[in-house]
Amino acid sequence: MVEVTVTDLTDRGEGVGRVGERVVFVPDTVPGDRAWVRLLRVKANYGDGKLHELIEASPHRCRPHCIVADKCGGCQWQHIDAAYQRQAKQNLVIQALQRIGGIAEPPVDPVLTEAIDGSPLASLGYRNKASYPLSISAQGQVQAGYYQKGSHSLINLNRCPVQDDRLNPLLAEIKQDIQQQGWSIYNEARHTGLLRHLCIRIGRRTGEQLLTLVSNSEKLPGIKAQAETWLQRYPQLVGVCLNLNSSRTNVIFGPETRCLAGLPYLKEKYAGLELHLKADTFFQIHTEAAEALLPIIRRELNLQGHELLVDAYCGIGTFTLPLASQVQLAIGIEWQSAAVEQAEKNAQLNQVSNVKFYQGKVETLLPELQLNPDVVLLDPPRKGCDRAVIETLLKTQPERIVYVSCKPSTLARDLKTLCTGGYQLIRVQPADFFPQTSHVESVAFLQRSTGSN
Known part of the structure; x- marks a missing residue:
């Protein structure tokens, strides 16, 4: 001691x-x-x-808002007050840029605190989606929750203070229905049983909800009748889906999702657009925080309408579609074919005609397309950009680069290479997409240095 x-x-x-x-x-x-x-x-x-x-x-x-905060692995910082969480996250970005990026005095702003309407960004009840592993207790009860810190032992939850409050009834009651149906629960160690995850999603602006069960098999007696019962019981529930994942993996979703009742998507209002979000669609977990970044990006870029914008790792067009109205042409590149299909449908739905989406790996397509963009927006996964992507940018030298990152260390690594290769870091804006956790989102703005082209 x-x-x-x-x-x-x-x-x-x-x-x-x-x-x-x-x-x-x-x-x-x-x-x-x-x-x-x-x-x-x-x-x-x-x-x-x-x-x-x-x-x-x-x-x-401070006092945690969750009674199992000391055990549950879902949150790490519920015992820290919200203001200090934001200060700590700004410091994490600064430290990474100094230590890894070699930037002595990085221009990092305070963490974003306001939504686009000026209201404070929520630090509780903000999550628009939750995917809960299922298990069976020693007494034979169906459980859903998050894993205990550092283990695969499940902490059973009936409500979660960081998810949208409107989802809590589903979390508590769907478990009881699964219990009554007698469907078996997947055992990760033995690779036996059927139901693996309970996934619930909500449109923060519309209130529409989507329920998805992830199963090892489609053989769930009475599942369609139960899906119809859920639709009738919950007025805001617009669809019930079944995702099939028979692989021995910790990846949540499998390759096939079937709609059992209602619609396979929910509607959400985002940045003046209507988006359709499916069960396995990637969409930022904190709708209001993601939306609050857009005015900052627009002001920093000051787009004039003649630009060619490339959105690498574009997903369903979360940034591509809102920014398309201010450029001549917006091009999105995304590896997941389902996301590209969803992006194209959302573009049609919103009558956005000056966009093109390409399916493939960014590191392959970006050099192959031989584009000369004015602006490149990067939003890679946690591992950061592939080296080939950075090399292509250094070769084509777009005037401006916007780098959206969910991991300060890989952001710092990539910024170091870009700044060494002819770019100046203008500004970094952190945003708290994941309150009560140590994760922080950041947007870095880079300008091509004079004479570097």
Whole structure:
């Protein structure tokens, strides 16, 4: 047992302190905490600890809004007040750009706090989608929730304070229906049983809801009748779907989704557009925060209507479609064929005609298309951009690059290469897409340096 004063936070959400020359990482702590810590693992330069007892609580510590916050792996920072969470996230971006990007004084703004209507962005009840693993308790009860921190032991939930409140009745009641139907629950270790996940999604602006069960097989007796019962019971539920995933994997969705009752999508209002979102469509989890970034991107780019814009890793056109009205032509590139199909349908639905979507890997298509865009928007997965994408950008030298990132370390890595290759980092705007967690979204704006082309 050692006494530790916590001074910082890691991008994994752990508190950081020191014992002598050794760094100690302690989950569930806040900078300003002084605590007794039990060391669980000790290496030459660092140790991993567990909070045993608080000696003095940080002024930034608060009471969690969830009764299982200390156990559930869904959130890491419910014990930290919202204002300090945002400050910590800004600091995580700054540290990554300094340490990995080699940028001495990175121009990082405070974390975005306001929605487009000027109201505060929600830090609770914000999630528009949740995918809950299913399990069976020792007493034989169907459970749904999130895994315990650092394990695959399920924490059963009947409500979740970070998901949209309107989804809570479904979480509690659908489990009971599954229990009554007697459908078997998937066992990950043995690869036996049927139902794997309960997935629920809501249109934040429309209130429409979509329910999806992920199953190892389609052989669920009475599933269509139960789907119709759910549609009748929940007025806002517009569709019930069954996704088939028979693979031995921790990936949630399989390749095939069938609509059992109602519609295979819900409608959502976003940035002045109507979007159709399916069960497995990727869409930012915090609708209002994602939407709040668009005016910032528009102001920074100051588009004049003659530009060619390329949106790499475009998904369903979350940024492509709203920005298309301000450019001559917008091109989206996306690997997932279902997302491209959805993007094209959403473009037709909103009568956006100056867009083209291409299906394929960005690192393959971007050089093959031989485009000379004025603006390139990057929104890669957590691993960042493929090296071939960065090399293509350095070769074609678009005037401006907008890089949307969900991981500061890979953003910093890629910005270092771009800035070395002729770009100037103008500004970075962090946004809190995932309150109560250590994850942070950022948008970096780059300008081609004078004479670099």
